[in-house]
Amino acid sequence: MNATIDNLVTIYIDGSAYQVKAGGHLLEACLGLAQDLPYFCWHPALGSVGSCRQCAVQLYQDAEDQRGRMVMACMTPVAEGMRVSLSAPMASEFRQQCIEVTMANHPHDCPVCEEGGECHLQDMTLQSGHTQRRHKGHKKTYHNQDLGPCVGHEMNRCISCYRCVRFYQDYAGGDDLVVLGSRENVYFGRHQDGCLTSHFSGNLSEVCPTGVFYDKVVSDSYTRKWDLQSAPSICSHCSLGCNLSVGERQGQVKRVTNRYHSQVNGYFICDKGRYGFAHSNSDQRLYQAQVQPLGDTEKVSCDTLHGLDYVAQIMTELGAENVFGLGSPRASVEENFALQSLVGKANFYAGHNAAQGVIQTQVLHQLTQPNIYTPSLKQIEQADAIVIIGEDLLHTAPRMALSVRQASRNLGFAKAAAIGIPKWQDEPVRIHTQNQLSPVISVTSAATDLDDISSQCIHLAPSDMCNFAGALASAVEGQFDGSGLSAELNEQVQHSLALLAGAKRPLVISGASSQSPELIDLAAQLALALGRQSGSEAWLSYALEAANSMGLGLLNKDAKHMDDLALRLQQQTTPSALIVLQTDLFSLSTQAQALCENLRHLVVLDQLPSATSEHADVVIACASVFETEGTYVNNEGRAQRFFSVHDKLGRPDAWRSLTHLATMVTQAGHRSDTITQLASCTKFDDLCDLVSQQGGEFAHWCDVAPSAGFRIAGMKVPRQTHRASGRTSLYADENVSEAKQPEDVDSALGFTMEGTPINKPSALIPQVWSPGWNSNEAINKFQQEINGPLKGGEAGVRLLDTSPSLPLAEVAVIPSITLGAGQILAHTQNHLFASDRVSSLSSALKQRNTAISARLHPDTAAIMGLVDGDEVCVALAQTQWLLPLTVDASVAVDLLLLPNQYQAPISAGHLPAAVSLSAVTQEVN
């Protein structure tokens, strides 16, 4: 790294002296100093190319120089004693003329533009002072393309800043969005109509400073940014915990956008996070409660309190020791904690199967080892060599794949830095480094979307993956003699060894989707070996199963899981009841049916119906992640709070239902300590206090976000913007007298427009806005410096950093899979847009879920007498599944990959397993 990077230099802007960081450019410095300077082509994550000419400033030779010369701020490195002027007439007139030319062809369609009201072009036009179109000529027009269900296209609005392709191709590695045409007739789109394939395509609507690429899902039931009631949220779709800003209007969640967090998601999220919100608006949502009294065949609806009362009766009747709870890695820490307190630690089990349980305890054990550090997504971008074992990141932890892609450029950045080219000089860095990439070694069961940046791609069956990881770890330690490995694998190990030789900041990534605890352990061994080799801390990152896998693991350190529960219920002689929190047992384990049969009562708290809620005799509807508050702990152990965006649908918080239940049970004379404590919680903060009283990793729980009592100038932080419209009209059709705004006793956010839009703590920023900055580019007013942390500090708390090493829980060993005659090992092939029930309710994502087929290696297929396109029948125990076969040379030999589809007959939770595979004979008609 450049030695001067951390030094400060003094520059003079319009006569005033400022201290700024050396090594950066002028635009960054000016914006960091809260100056307003227009720009288009520069993006904080994409660097400078100097093509839009909008950031012109006047640069002076010295204090005597009165004339100066014009330079582009984004292309000019700051230097000691530099004198510039933003307001110099020459520069400001130039900026104005520049916009005028840009606008000469710009359509007259702000009123019907999805970007209107949060348009960077509108903001910059106003900022530069251009107000009147003088050009009388014709405006250029373009045909639009159909880019699929997520991203819309209105090419007339383009200002040719090139941000879209620079993001899509250069940053996210997509190859189907290109710039076409020549001269001033350039066109940003695909070669032909069709769905954008990148899993990050939704970011185009934020990256494009105009309304060319817009969010089609938002447009379908469009609401202007100023009318959205928003709240800070955390993505519930994977374990990375990207920060989201979620907006609501009239009881419907309308849109999700990125919320900047310098250590986690930065400026970008994946398409599942952005478009996967439809579940909250779904008409399939459960409402209030349903109860099926013993002996009856049908459930009857009742209100929530009656439902809870019925559960309380069950609990009193059966006795506390016979009531069990099953938590969920998809539910918040507070919800799981409330359930755990209600049924007692001994009766609390985690909603995952045996393999996931072992993985969970392994993960906690490895990540709290003294020499192991788990980096944030931002830190992953600093790794100079990465080994990915057993995770198809783009489908299981997509945002991490984007970070790995950035890390692969580190070799290039270092090479450029050696001849004095700073990282932000986008084009020179690329030209100088060509295609040289830092080593990325990708060991997966089939080709992945990161193969294009991987120096070595190895496609192996799960057992070989373990052999490889083990061998590589000992090879790095210099203790490997090649015994026990095939020659081919041996060669691969030697190749990897060579690639990793010079690494200073190596990183190993693995995860839960392999369903292999052994691999989790071996990944840690490899990380430790690489750490020792490079003389630094071992960097290790795991992609976990769900948004709160880590939180649930911390609450349930003895790793008791659903299969344990099934066993215990089998041995139970007294009638028992189970309370299930937001989990579909049937997708987790083949034991589900047997488990249900051993229960007298099954109580489900969920927002959507599932096979489990069908089997239940009590169903309590609860709020979705957008209607309640809670905390997720992400894969790096960062606890992050989400807040309710609205409460208009009247679904009670799951945690509140559980505290009600505790109160009812206490009143019925049942008094364990944990239940009494839970019963005393009336507000969310009370529950947080209880969580923090557990101490250990939870000791700083109350620092995750400000408590409900937090005020700025005596006021709550408003969820609505100061120009929210329609307050006296929105519900006037129902009743012309306006109802009182609902109160929020559980958080420091208010369902109101009153309060200050600035100086909010980082965890409480519903959406970004600053005077003159209506688009998300306003984020520069919230950062301490460009790309730096937010002014209020980083939101959230990393829990594992101070944790003592956690021991491995004693868990039953998972029996290894034995292949019967004619059977083949089947494993899951994750697909980002189809793997879970929540995203299966988003119609936009559903349309993008195309790859539903079983996959086999050609050799394996030949042996089994199958060809590409065959309809095959996969059979596991009693279940059969018909699906098309794709023969794919990248799939490991002797392995069948089955798509992970929610509601598929064979669910991901049942795999890996030995299955039989046969061709379905085509009937001739």
Added chain:
Amino acid sequence: MKQKTGLGHYIYIVWDYFYSNIVTLVKVASHTFTKADTVEYPEQMPYLAPRFRGRIVLTRDPTGEERCVACNLCASACPTDCISLQKTEDESGRWSAEYFRINFSRCVFCGMCEEACPTYAIQLTQDFELAEYERQNMVYEKQHLLIDGPGKHPDYSFYELSGKAVSGRAKGAGTQEAEPVNLKSLLP
């Protein structure tokens, strides 16, 4: 300041009191002989200035299509927040209001909405006769607001100028618009 307390001062106060009352009485009485300002509404209609602002309507463009494109600017300009609407879009990409509601019991007829409207869709008329027995009846929906004609600015058509393709107007067919760029052409 010096406090005035003498007898003269009290006489002055009493006189002042009676004087203003007498003047008022005389003025009121004198109106008996002047022409009345009130008119015998509703038999006789009052004079309305040309720019009088009354009941709000939504107008149509010269081709008879709804002018409102559901841009929400009127709603955000309205100081009493009494307008709400939801955008919808037809097959061809034309935006319009799915519902459009004005709560006239809140409207102060300031005309800010009309001023904000980029399409001349929302206009204030001279109708002030909005009395209702039920306040709920003051809530007007789109079907109550929409009129058949263009109202003021009879020739203006937003989609003629917007650059967007909508039914009946292809890309490049609007005013001051060039033919869509042919990307395959290499001509200068």
